[in-house]
Structures are given as structure tokens and as C-alpha cells.
Amino acid sequence: MDLKLEDRICLVTGSSAGIGKGIVKVLAREGATTIAVARRINLLEDLSNEVEEMGAIRTHLITEDLSSKEGPENVAKKVIEEFGQIDILINNAGQSVSANWDSHDDLWAKSFNLNFHAARRLTTPLIPIMKKNKWGRIINITGGMEVSGLNAASTGKAATHIWSKGLSRELGPDGITVNCVAPGRINSEQILERLHPDPIERSKFIKREIPSGYFGEPEDLAVLVAFLASPIARYINGEVIRVDGGMAKFAH
Numbered sequence: 001m002d003l004k005l006e007d008r009i010c011l012v013t014g015s016s017a018g019i020g021k022g023i024v025k026v027l028a029r030e031g032a033t034t035i036a037v038a039r040r041i042n043l044l045e046d047l048s049n050e051v052e053e054m055g056a057i058r059t060h061l062i063t064e065d066l067s068s069k070e071g072p073e074n075v076a077k078k079v080i081e082e083f084g085q086i087d088i089l090i091n092n093a094g095q096s097v098s099a100n101w102d103s104h105d106d107l108w109a110k111s112f113n114l115n116f117h118a119a120r121r122l123t124t125p126l127i128p129i130m131k132k133n134k135w136g137r138i139i140n141i142t143g144g145m146e147v148s149g150l151n152a153a154s155t156g157k158a159a160t161h162i163w164s165k166g167l168s169r170e171l172g173p174d175g176i177t178v179n180c181v182a183p184g185r186i187n188s189e190q191i192l193e194r195l196h197p198d199p200i201e202r203s204k205f206i207k208r209e210i211p212s213g214y215f216g217e218p219e220d221l222a223v224l225v226a227f228l229a230s231p232i233a234r235y236i237n238g239e240v241i242r243v244d245g246g247m248a249k250f251a252h
């Protein structure tokens with residue numbers, strides 16, 4: 001299937017590792033021009049080299065802290081200055097933050113900022129370009145809504161779902177789709193190093209929770225993102241789609 005992504009300009013946040021890195025590689029493999037954003041420049045450079053070795057267009061790099069007040073706007077400005085164009089925006093940067101019922105305001109605010117406001121602040125200045133082109137794709141990487149306990153990131157992800165839905169209704173007439181992709185457990189730094197560092201606990205969790213029997217790879221999710229980013233996915237709009245090996249128990 002030709003996804004018709006050649007020469008499309010794609011911006012992927014949180015792409016020095018994990019899911020974001022996988023998304024850049026899949027989009028680049030499809031012929032897109034990719035722009036990767038994160039804080040760790042050494043990892044971004046490794047990604048750019050890997051993409052070039054694949055024979056794809058070398059990934060452009062932007063180092064920025066998206067949780068800073070000016071970070072998202074700086075990224076949008078750099079993209080507009082350098083490319084004057086944006087076709088596909090993947091808001092992926094985010095982080096799980098465990099919380100208690102009495103966690104401090106700062107923890108909630110910091111997490112909500114990265115997992116919701118950062119994406120919204122980056123998206124807003126890029127929308128006028130997509131509207132002008134009468135074409136665009138906005139894909140937000142969120143998370144499951146079946147919580148096993150308190151996690152400050154989940155509130156930001158839930159806000160992103162409802163914001164995306166509203167945005168999809170506003171922007172649909174301009175040929176722009178807005179969708180969310182919700183990972184279950186995809187191998188990444190945060191999953192392997194922070195959430196499930198113990199291999200024995202990990203195996204037990206998989207046996208109990210994941211019908212497919214393993215944690216997914218970034219590419220398992222990235223292929224869906226590439227499809228949603230494609231012109232052929234024009235009629236899929238305002239959705240939240242899970243990629244979780246069957247982990248979710250609700251049938252909706």
C-alpha cells in the first residue's frame with residue numbers, strides 16, 4: 001500500500017527514544033521529511049544517523065524542552081522559519097508520573113503541563129499553515145483510560161482526548177484530521193527502566209494483562225501512526241485508537 005507520504009513535512013516530538021524514535025523511522029522509511037524534537041542532542045544525532053543509514057532523508061533535529069514556557073513556541077517558530085510548511089504533527093513527548101491522593105500541586109501541574117499543554121501550545125501556531133494548505137494531520141500519543149491507580153500523566157492524556165475531539169470538529173472542514181493513539185505497553189525507556197524494571201514482575205504482568213503475550217515494539221504503534229498520517233486515512237477523524245495487544249478490557 002502506498003501511504004503517499006513522500007516529501008511530507010512531519011514533526012515528531014519526544015523522538016530521541018522509544019515510541020517517538022520508532023515513529024520517525026517509519027515515517028522516514030515512507031519517504032517523509034522528518035523533524036525530531038527532544039532534549040538529548042546525542043540521542044537525536046544517533047537517530048539522524050540511523051535514518052540516513054536506512055537510505056532515507058536525514059532527520060532534521062530540534063533540541064528543546066517542551067515543558068518550558070517558551071519551548072513549544074520556539075519549536076513552532078523554528079519549523080516555520082526553516083520549512084515554511086508543516087503537513088503532519090505527532091505530539092508524542094510525555095511521561096508517566098505516579099501520584100498519590102495527596103500529591104503536591106506542583107507534581108500535578110508539571111505533569112499536566114507536559115502531557116497536555118505542551119502539545120496544545122505547539123499545535124496552535126502550526127494550525128494556520130495546515131488551514132491555509134487545506135490539509136493536515138495531527139496525531140497525539142496518549143495512553144489507556146483504564147487506570148489501576150493514580151497517575152498524574154493520565155489526567156493530561158484524558159484532557160488531550162477531549163481537546164483532540166473538539167479540535168477535530170473545528171478543523172475537519174479544512175481537510176485536517178485529529179486523532180489519538182493510545183499505547184498499552186510498548187518497549188521504551190519509561191516502560192523498561194521506570195514502570196517495569198524487574199523482568200520477573202514484567203513476565204507476570206504480561207501473563208495477567210496482555211493477551212498477545214508480549215510488550216509491543218515502537219514500530220507496532222508507528223505503523224498505525226503512519227497510516228493515520230496518510231492522505232488515504234482522510235475519513236478517520238476524532239478517534240482514539242488503542243495499540244495494546246488486547247490489554248484493554250472495555251469493548252468500546
Ligand SMILES: NC(=O)c1ccc[n+]([C@@H]2O[C@H](COP(=O)([O-])OP(=O)(O)OC[C@H]3O[C@@H](n4cnc5c(N)ncnc54)[C@H](OP(=O)(O)O)[C@@H]3O)[C@@H](O)[C@H]2O)c1
Pocket residue numbers: 013014015016017018019020037038039040041043064065066067068092093094095096114141142143144153182183184185186187188189190191
Ligand atoms: N511506552 C508505552 O507503553 C506508553 C504507554 C502509555 C503512554 N505512553 C506515552 O507515549 C509517549 C512516548 O512514550 P515512551 O514510552 O516512548 O517514552 P520514553 O521512552 O520515556 O521517551 C520519551 C521521549 O519524550 C522526550 N521528552 C520527555 N520529556 C520531554 C520534554 N520536556 N521536552 C522534550 N522532549 C521530552 C524524551 O526525550 P529527551 O529525554 O531527550 O527530552 C524521549 O524522547 C508518551 O507521551 C507516553 O506518555 C507510552
